[in-house]
Amino acid sequence: MENEIDNNGKTQTGKIILYTLLVLFAAGSIGLYFTMEDEKDQLVEKSTQLEEELQLRDSAYNEIIDIMYGVETKIEKIKDRENIITDVTSRDFNQSDKDRMIKDCLLYTSPSPRD
Numbered sequence: 001m002e003n004e005i006d007n008n009g010k011t012q013t014g015k016i017i018l019y020t021l022l023v024l025f026a027a028g029s030i031g032l033y034f035t036m037e038d039e040k041d042q043l044v045e046k047s048t049q050l051e052e053e054l055q056l057r058d059s060a061y062n063e064i065i066d067i068m069y070g071v072e073t074k075i076e077k078i079k080d081r082e083n084i085i086t087d088v089t090s091r092d093f094n095q096s097d098k099d100r101m102i103k104d105c106l107l108y109t110s111p112s113p114r115d
């Protein structure tokens with residue numbers, strides 16, 4: 001009978017240890033879950049921030065491309081006007097040619113609305 005009590009005590013102790021381990025495992029799992037949720041939230045926030053930065057850089061890049069296109073267009077206009085002057089100087093001037101050259105020169109020397 002004493003042996004039976006000893007075995008019962010060991011069985012009870014074993015069960016208590018098993019339940020304690022299960023409770024600790026469950027608590028650890030719950031704690032890990034919440035820790036992972038916090039980390040997930042932080043990663044989502046960082047991802048959103050990086051996307052916003054990328055959009056700003058894309059916007060700045062597109063703005064630079066637009067400016068470069070505008071500059072290229074203006075350079076082409078300047079080249080065309082220089083060719084007009086070259087073409088006109090190789091022949092006789094008439095009043096229309098003189099007026100056009102004066103107008104073109106004024107375009108170069110007049111302040112732009114941005115000045």
